[in-house]
Amino acid sequence: MNHVPGSSVAVAASGAAADAVEAHLGSLVEQKFASRLFAQDHTLWGSAAEEESAKRLSWVGLARSSRPLVGEIAAIRDDMSSRGLDHVVLCGMGGSSLAPEVICATAGVPLTVLDSSQPDMVRAAVADRLDRTVVVVSSKSGSTVETDSQRRVYEKAFTDAGIDPAERIVVVTDPGSPLDEEARSAGYRVVNADPQVGGRYSALTAFGLVPSGLAGADVEALLDEAEAVTDVLAADDDANPALRLGAALGGTSPLRNKIVILAAGSPIVGFADWAEQLIAESTGKDGTGLLPVVVGSDQDPEVRWPADDVLLVRLVDDEDESPAADGEASVSVAGALGAQLLLWEAATAVAGRLLGINPFDQPDVESAKQAARDLLSGGAGGGEAPAFTDGSVEVRALGGDGGWLGEAKTVDDALRALLDQLRHHGYVAVMAYLDRIADAALADVRVPLALATERPVTFGWGPRFLHSTGQYHKGGAPEGVYLQITTTPREDLPVPGRDFTLGDFIAAQAGGDAKVLAEHGRPVLRLHLTDHDEGLAQIMEAVSALRGGGAGR
Known part of the structure; x- marks a missing residue:
């Protein structure tokens, strides 16, 4: 690990990530990017970003x-x-x-x-x-x-x-x-x-x-942990861990835009979920960006089957660093929580510079919000009629080239039809508008989907992910296929002082998100549970029945 004296963070890159650091570090230092960032120089991301960045940089202090x-x-x-x-x-x-x-x-x-x-x-x-x-x-x-x-x-x-x-x-x-x-x-x-x-x-x-x-x-x-690294992250030198991490994330050539994040010994709990929203919402726009893929273990498919569009990030403890395999494109990051919060924010700003985007706006988050408001005000939160119903699941298909659902008549058929839309360098996004506490087991579908497609799979709870990967889904590279899962609540809940219920609202959020994805040409399979328990079991069984075929690989 590349420790900086007096610093509580360390970054080590290998393979294509190390090549990216070597390619960009010198120019970042020469341009004094780090010191200018911490001096709140709002011109670092180009003229189009200046208005937004001018009012978004106080986080450095x-x-x-x-x-x-x-x-x-x-x-x-x-x-x-x-x-x-x-x-x-x-x-x-x-x-x-x-x-x-x-x-x-x-x-x-x-x-x-x-x-x-x-x-x-x-x-x-x-x-x-x-x-x-x-x-x-x-x-x-x-x-x-x-x-x-x-x-x-x-x-x-x-x-x-x-x-x-x-x-x-x-x-x-x-x-x-x-x-x-x-x-x-x-x-x-x-x-x-x-x-x-x-x-x-x-x-x-x-x-x-x-x-x-x-x-x-x-x-x-x-705050003490963050302050201990502030001057280190503001330094214009080759050892700056934020410059190194940012170059590894945003500077690979060709761009490895799937950032697979693995907790590999770090004592920080759930850090990948926070990093996911920081990276995806900051970079996923203008047809480019970085898609974080949070995985559970080093046995997950995205780790065992590294692809040429994947960069592996290991969150490690200094004393328990996982060594990179020969030629593996990877980064290992260690450090105290407060220090890492500031490190990743600065590194994301660096990556934004290399990607040529504004890392401080989120244009497609607002488009989905507006679509939800439109559906809510029109009383049509449920959206279009289903293509068909299989058991306790209503099936709808939107976006893509149109007609991709074909002759599907079952949930199993519909899933296969969606995955058939997956192309080279694609990914699968599962978007579940369910109770993320009571329905936590649904997240287990991520691994069998990755095994079946041999492609990265993300899992997000709605509406939580709309403020995270939701921006990348619409603004990033047009490579994804989208599986949306919604449910009829066991009991609806009125919102006091408003003319809608929470059930109305979450249906409008899901419908608005699917609508905007479809307008961007993304294929969306919407599975709605008319009976929560039976429908959920039906979907999980259908996913488990998939067999690996390397779709899109």
Whole structure:
């Protein structure tokens, strides 16, 4: 590993990744990219990106500028403890929820992350220890519909239980946002975040620190870890780990755009999920970008069958580094959590420069949101009629070249028809608009799909992934095929003060996402469970019945 004296991060590259570092490191140093980045030079990504980057670079100094939050968080936690409140729920999406999830899991402290509009999941969260619950409502814009809906449901639950919501809800938002003004007028405690930081770079802002600190994580130590590497990451020299990692990610030639991320000894829990949204949403646009593929073990197909469009990233512990195989295109990364949060943010900015894109916008996330709003306002969240129904599963096919479903009459046939659309250098994306806690076993379909296709397979829970890989699906290279799974909730849940239910909303989100994918020419297979348990078993059985054929390889 390439350790920098005084640094708690290390990066080692091999094969094509090492070639990329050698090809780009010298020019990055010569251009003083690192020092200019940490001086918040908004011209680094070209003129088209300047307006956005000019208001998105304060994250480089958060290790120091976020220090006042430590005392503020401690005061809120002391107040919670004095009232016997020990259950922290975070309502947030994307960058507002994924960083606290990793921070708390790594620290071994409990945090309930509610980043879904699925009615059954929301109801289960609200029913859990309400009398001991503090809810952190996190939304940068203050207008995120998922988070607003979750807040309204909790407000009603507290009120119905005779509890003043203002005593239990802590709001994290940008100053002056609609949520900021509404929460203050309602008497809620509000913590403002740095408005000059985008959501996915916000791990060390109030969005990452407030819920984590209230749950019991040592956020001061996290900032210490980040501060220990700030000067190292800002240095214009060949040893800079952010320059090396960024060059390996974004500088391979030809581009290895599937970034397979494997936890291989790292003590950080769930880091790949946070890195996934940072990388995919930052780079997946203009027909290019990097698609993170989170795998579970070194026995997963994407690791055992390395392809020429795959870069393997191992998250390792210094004392337990997995050596790269001869000629393997891979990167190994080690370091403390706070240090790695800043490292990967800086490396993503480097990769964006090499890819020639703006790493701070997310144009296709907004297009899917608008499509969902259109469907919701039109009362047509369910979308088009099914092509056919097989047992407890309604089957719909969109996008692609049209007519690709062919003569399929069963779920098995429909799956094979979708996978037949997979081409060389393609990937499969599974998008499940289900309860990611109760239905966690569904994620197991990822491996058999990868075995059947010999291609990378991603798995995302909706609507969570819409703030992550959802951007890449539409804005990245047009290589994917998409399997969407939706369900009829066991019991719907009204959104207080709104004219829609959570069931309406998540159906509109799924329908809007599929619609935009289809408009981009992506083939989408929509499988809707009319009976949750029977339909889910039917899909898992159909996936298990697939046999390897190397589709698209």
